[in-house]
Amino acid sequence: xTRHLHKNTRFLSRFNTNITTIxxxxxxxxxxxTTTTPWNTQLRDLSKHGQYYNALILYRQxxxxxxxxxxxxxxxxLKSSASLSLPTTGKQLHCHVIKLGCKSExxxxxxxxxxxxKCKLTEHAQKVFDEIPHxxxxxxxxxxxxxxxxxxxxxxxxxxxxxxxxRGVEFNAVTILGLVPGCTVPEHxxxxxxxxxxxxxxxxxxxxxIANCLITMYVRxxxxxxxRRLFDHIPEKGLITWNAMISxxxxxxxAAEVLELYREMELLQVDPDAVTFVGVLxxxxxxxxxxxxxEVEQKIRSNCMWFNIFLKNALINMxxxxxxxxxxxxxxxxxxxxxxxxxTAIIGGYGMHxxxxxxxxxxxxxxxxxxxxxxxxxxxxxxxxxxAGLTKKGLNYLDLMKREYGLKPGTEHYSCVVDLxxxxxxxxxxxxxxxxxxxxPDGAVWGALLGACKIHxxxxxxxxxxxxxxxxxxTNIGYYVLLSNIYTEANDSEGILRVRLMMRERKxxxxxxxxxxxxxxxxxxxxxxxxxxxxxxxxxxxLNRLEDTVNEHGRADKNGQEVINQEPPNIMSVHSxxxxxxxxxxxxxxxxxxxxxxxxxICGDCHSFVKRVSKTVDRLFVVxxxxxxxxxxxxxxxxxDYW
DNA sequence: GTAGGGTTAG
Numbered sequence: 001x002t003r004h005l006h007k008n009t010r011f012l013s014r015f016n017t018n019i020t021t022i023x024x025x026x027x028x029x030x031x032x033x034t035t036t037t038p039w040n041t042q043l044r045d046l047s048k049h050g051q052y053y054n055a056l057i058l059y060r061q062x063x064x065x066x067x068x069x070x071x072x073x074x075x076x077x078l079k080s081s082a083s084l085s086l087p088t089t090g091k092q093l094h095c096h097v098i099k100l101g102c103k104s105e106x107x108x109x110x111x112x113x114x115x116x117x118k119c120k121l122t123e124h125a126q127k128v129f130d131e132i133p134h135x136x137x138x139x140x141x142x143x144x145x146x147x148x149x150x151x152x153x154x155x156x157x158x159x160x161x162x163x164x165x166x167r168g169v170e171f172n173a174v175t176i177l178g179l180v181p182g183c184t185v186p187e188h189x190x191x192x193x194x195x196x197x198x199x200x201x202x203x204x205x206x207x208x209x210i211a212n213c214l215i216t217m218y219v220r221x222x223x224x225x226x227x228r229r230l231f232d233h234i235p236e237k238g239l240i241t242w243n244a245m246i247s248x249x250x251x252x253x254x255a256a257e258v259l260e261l262y263r264e265m266e267l268l269q270v271d272p273d274a275v276t277f278v279g280v281l282x283x284x285x286x287x288x289x290x291x292x293x294x295e296v297e298q299k300i301r302s303n304c305m306w307f308n309i310f311l312k313n314a315l316i317n318m319x320x321x322x323x324x325x326x327x328x329x330x331x332x333x334x335x336x337x338x339x340x341x342x343x344t345a346i347i348g349g350y351g352m353h354x355x356x357x358x359x360x361x362x363x364x365x366x367x368x369x370x371x372x373x374x375x376x377x378x379x380x381x382x383x384x385x386x387x388a389g390l391t392k393k394g395l396n397y398l399d400l401m402k403r404e405y406g407l408k409p410g411t412e413h414y415s416c417v418v419d420l421x422x423x424x425x426x427x428x429x430x431x432x433x434x435x436x437x438x439x440x441p442d443g444a445v446w447g448a449l450l451g452a453c454k455i456h457x458x459x460x461x462x463x464x465x466x467x468x469x470x471x472x473x474x475t476n477i478g479y480y481v482l483l484s485n486i487y488t489e490a491n492d493s494e495g496i497l498r499v500r501l502m503m504r505e506r507k508x509x510x511x512x513x514x515x516x517x518x519x520x521x522x523x524x525x526x527x528x529x530x531x532x533x534x535x536x537x538x539x540x541x542x543l544n545r546l547e548d549t550v551n552e553h554g555r556a557d558k559n560g561q562e563v564i565n566q567e568p569p570n571i572m573s574v575h576s577x578x579x580x581x582x583x584x585x586x587x588x589x590x591x592x593x594x595x596x597x598x599x600x601x602i603c604g605d606c607h608s609f610v611k612r613v614s615k616t617v618d619r620l621f622v623v624x625x626x627x628x629x630x631x632x633x634x635x636x637x638x639x640x641d642y643w
Numbered sequence: 644g645t646a647g648g649g650t651t652a653g
Binding site for chain 2: 037040041044071072073074075076078079105106107108109110111112113114137138139140141142143144145146147172173174175176177178180181207208209210211212213215216238239240241242243244245246247248250273274275276277278279281282308309310311312313314316317339340341342343344345346347348374376377379380
């Protein structure tokens with residue numbers, strides 16, 4: 001007893017200095033005994049219920065009262081220091097393990113490795129692993145394999161897996177589960193697919209956790225069909241399975257599929273959770289499905305999820321992108337604690353609506369609050385500047401980003417700045433900026449320059465930008481149309497012909513753009529020349545009527561020039577925006593605003609069409625395209641430069 | 644009485 005106390009006091013003197021710094025609240029325990037078992041039981045209970053701080057306090061008390069930790073003590077206490085990510089405490093516990101002669105117990109060693117990996121000390125974990133005398137235990141391998149994968153050292157993990165197989169150590173479901181999350185990047189996908197095969201071969205295909213992991217792997221690599229096939233083959237899906245698929249669709253921009261799956265979930269009476277709602281709200285944001293978004297909000301409120309910060313951010317984003325900036329702002333203002341994502345969502349919302357000054361003010365306020373900006377919030381603020389014509393401010397932000405915050409601007413930042421300079425007519429500067437970029441420019445960067453050439457009618461520079469952009473994105477039809485429009489304005493019929501030929505050669509005929517309109521909680525999707533909608537007949541009738549009324553009021557565009565439709569009168573030339581607007585007029589009451597969402601940029605032809613329609617029909621038309629909102633009322637538009 | 648695992652937002 002005295003010997004124990006003496007030994008423990010030595011432990012304590014060093015353990016105390018570290019542990020007291022992390023204790024935030026005191027806990028009282030009644031156990032006063034030198035027998036180890038009751039302490040272990042209490043430690044197990046605390047660790048099981050996630051009370052890690054209390055577990056550490058209890059461990060200290062255990063030493064104070066003279067009880068000696070044994071091999072059963074360490075797994076619990078190591079889990080606590082791992083979960084709290086306390087490497088120093090963990091290292092001290094490692095010393096205790098050695099001193100108390102527990103280092104030959106495989107489960108203590110496994111817990112040690114796990115602790116080191118959670119504290120990002122994989123080299124320490126490897127050292128522990130190397131000292132294991134007979135490395136024939138699956139669990140030891142599993143602990144280190146998943147540790148490597150979670151620390152972005154997938155290849156180390158995979159090598160260990162190979163070693164394991166060479167040595168004839170059996171693997172199990174947990175081994176696969178440790179490896180699959182490392183295959184979520186395209187370069188490792190093939191290994192992930194091998195694991196999928198291995199999984200089926202070993203009869204592990206009914207393990208739900210592995211299936212969930214594999215779905216996530218396919219989703220992250222953009223292989224949605226494979227993910228869906230796997231999903232459909234799971235007989236008893238768990239909530240995580242549904243969430244993996246829903247978030248997957250949302251991340252890959254397949255918003256309609258998200259809502260479809262969500263409906264299916266409701267029908268099967270699977271209770272959604274916060275993760276489900278985040279995915280659904282993101283889909284609502286993309287589709288402008290505000291009514292469904294509102295229903296989700298009610299569910300969040302009634303299910304006591306209102307204080308979930310992820311959901312609040314998703315709601316701000318949803319309302320802002322559905323055009324309801326006021327509602328987004330209320331939620332934002334009422335948030336007691338705002339994260340960087342909350343600020344980014346609201347700043348982006350104002351930027352999209354052309355309210356650049358408010359966006360910039362909010363950004364400055366955010367900085368004053370002490371929040372460290374990242375690359376994404378700079379994209380929001382730069383794009384806000386470009387939409388509102390705040391050239392000087394935008395250039396300052398690019399500089400600030402590099403100098404003050406040491407962030408490396410990516411192509412997404414440069415495309416905003418090229419757009420910014422381009423709109424201001426500083427095309428040469430924009431071109432020089434592209435040439436001086438430290439990253440390789442992508443299609444969006446050259447595309448921004450091409451758009452600026454359209455506004456300022458610079459044919460020669462447009463040709464240069466176009467050649468670059470089609471090299472990078474040969475199938476993006478928007479750029480061909482843009483160049484063709486530039487030639488049209490320059491009366492260059494040869495140029496128009498060249499672009500058309502190029503498009504024909506590359507078989508780029510169909511407009512890939514969609515437009516959506518939300519009506520009575522349902523989102524109606526239209527493609528150019530769509531004849532699939534049940535109300536098609538009425539829609540086209542309405543369009544003809546609109547064309548007639550509009551023509552009576554003259555066909556002049558924003559520059560006062562006659563707009564001539566260059567396309568022969570074929571059905572494909574009926575743009576999706578027009579169809580959505582005709583549908584909206586047919587199905588909404590007079591006085592309601594009309595929000596149409598176009599997945600690509602709104603084209604000049606449609607821009608002037610909506611403008612003219614708004615002159616004859618007393619409604620507010622809002623068209624949201626890939627980057628911003630265009631508000632049309634009484635024949636005027638809030639942003640006239642549609643490119 | 645002991646160790647290893649899955650899904651979230653801008």
